[in-house]
Amino acid sequence: MIKPKVVLFLPSRVDPEIGDLPSADLLPLEMLHIAPTAEAAGWEVVLVDAMTEPRYVERVLAECEGARAFASSCILGYQVWDGAQVAQAVRDRFPDMPIMWGGWFPSAIPELYVNTDICDVVVYGQGELAFVEVLEAWREEGREADLSGIEGLILGRDGHVHWTATRKATHLNDLPEPSFHLIDLDDYYDLQKRSAEFGHRVRNRLPPPHHLAHRPHRGISYFSSFGCPEPCAFCCSAEIAGRRWMALDADVLVDRLAEIHRKNPYDVLRFQDANFGVSKKRMAEFCEGLLSRDLNINWNGTIEIKQICQYDWDTLKLMKRSGNHLMWFGAEAATEQTQELIRKAIKEGQTDEAMSKMHELDIKSGLTYIIGYPGESVESMYETIYEAADMKTRYPSCSVEVFPYRPIPGSEFWAPSVQDNGYPVPETLEDWGRCFDYKFNSWWGVIPEDVQQVWARFTQMAPWFDGIAGGRGPISQLLRKSAGVRLRNRIWKAPIEFQLFDVVRRSLGRVSTYI
Numbered sequence: 001m002i003k004p005k006v007v008l009f010l011p012s013r014v015d016p017e018i019g020d021l022p023s024a025d026l027l028p029l030e031m032l033h034i035a036p037t038a039e040a041a042g043w044e045v046v047l048v049d050a051m052t053e054p055r056y057v058e059r060v061l062a063e064c065e066g067a068r069a070f071a072s073s074c075i076l077g078y079q080v081w082d083g084a085q086v087a088q089a090v091r092d093r094f095p096d097m098p099i100m101w102g103g104w105f106p107s108a109i110p111e112l113y114v115n116t117d118i119c120d121v122v123v124y125g126q127g128e129l130a131f132v133e134v135l136e137a138w139r140e141e142g143r144e145a146d147l148s149g150i151e152g153l154i155l156g157r158d159g160h161v162h163w164t165a166t167r168k169a170t171h172l173n174d175l176p177e178p179s180f181h182l183i184d185l186d187d188y189y190d191l192q193k194r195s196a197e198f199g200h201r202v203r204n205r206l207p208p209p210h211h212l213a214h215r216p217h218r219g220i221s222y223f224s225s226f227g228c229p230e231p232c233a234f235c236c237s238a239e240i241a242g243r244r245w246m247a248l249d250a251d252v253l254v255d256r257l258a259e260i261h262r263k264n265p266y267d268v269l270r271f272q273d274a275n276f277g278v279s280k281k282r283m284a285e286f287c288e289g290l291l292s293r294d295l296n297i298n299w300n301g302t303i304e305i306k307q308i309c310q311y312d313w314d315t316l317k318l319m320k321r322s323g324n325h326l327m328w329f330g331a332e333a334a335t336e337q338t339q340e341l342i343r344k345a346i347k348e349g350q351t352d353e354a355m356s357k358m359h360e361l362d363i364k365s366g367l368t369y370i371i372g373y374p375g376e377s378v379e380s381m382y383e384t385i386y387e388a389a390d391m392k393t394r395y396p397s398c399s400v401e402v403f404p405y406r407p408i409p410g411s412e413f414w415a416p417s418v419q420d421n422g423y424p425v426p427e428t429l430e431d432w433g434r435c436f437d438y439k440f441n442s443w444w445g446v447i448p449e450d451v452q453q454v455w456a457r458f459t460q461m462a463p464w465f466d467g468i469a470g471g472r473g474p475i476s477q478l479l480r481k482s483a484g485v486r487l488r489n490r491i492w493k494a495p496i497e498f499q500l501f502d503v504v505r506r507s508l509g510r511v512s513t514y515i
């Protein structure tokens, strides 16, 4: 019997016009997670990932020939616009093809999807089970099927947005194993090898472990949990995942990772969880499991500052021994007042304590801050930049970034950002796809010009302190030292030594380093 076929498409993460590459350890996890329920129900699932398929529009259209459904997913960024264009191409070629959307962006702002030509339904939040129920309805009746009895969907009705009954989230332990057989990991490994020379032009690439810094290596990514228990007001997780955190048991997780490693060995594992380290017990079991399997890999993931402060030294050392080389933290703000405002509640001194522990263990930290929240004082913005500079200079292995605040639909801060602070809401999927990128967005919101200038100096100085000048020669060391003095003492004016260095480099035909 011929199986009904569904085509899954993960849009491009980076606008090819910019010329950057996506980090190729970012696997199409969202698609690998929804596929197995459909396969179990007798569907043939084809996955096209724009990252590994150079001619993905043609491939999607070819695969849609004879298929019964098309589904895509996106997060904020270029994926939004790329996905919309491909879905439109599918609609134009196959007017009767049912089209389903999932992912954070369509869940947070469904009115841009339902009631349009490129969408028949949005699956809200966790999609593994709703996905197959929709497919089964479409199997019989195609686009005309009545989906209103399926939980966890957003439908368009007479120009309005209609939510079906709420679907209770399912624990990851009760969901099938992701369909890794749908992708060829060698394609991703090859891409990682080929993009190794692109340096900072590879978006979202994480620093490798020391011993792999100058060697090609293979990385994969994995989801081990759903949701996050934190209530951060600038993030849409609380709204969409309902502050639930459901994590795969550590032994199951290690078994699955070991099986992937057996088939396609990898060197570095990147957890794409919203918050990997919520449970100290699971962390310890996971690390013990890795050690007992002798996988000999390095791994990294997200964790909260306060969790590192709560973990005991035995657990932290276990993380290190199990191959943890990097953790990423959202410190978000320096003052307790702003911590209260954003509902993050990091106490004074905790960020320093966490960074100091990581530094002592020789585990790298990726630390991010945000300035310009709705209701944040100017003093708080300065304090945040100063703390970022302190962390950078005190713990040199710590990579620190400060971002201007960007409103996220579905977050608590969305309404005040739009209503009180005049955030110019993008109107079309193209606008969303083109504007929502921290590096290329120029909305400054409530951040005054003097803070913007200090922020710009910090953002320029930090890479000099990291040694962007290159080499270990005396000039490079001098510039690094100078950046350190400036960051430590908050000297933001007239960075002529760097400008001079840059002019000389450019006169020699080198690429500009003065960002």
Ligand code: SF4
Residues within 6 Å of the ligand: 228, 229, 230, 231, 232, 235, 236, 237, 238, 274, 275, 304, 330
């Ligand atoms: S910002 Fe991070 S910690 Fe806060 S709710 Fe979102 S995912 Fe959780």
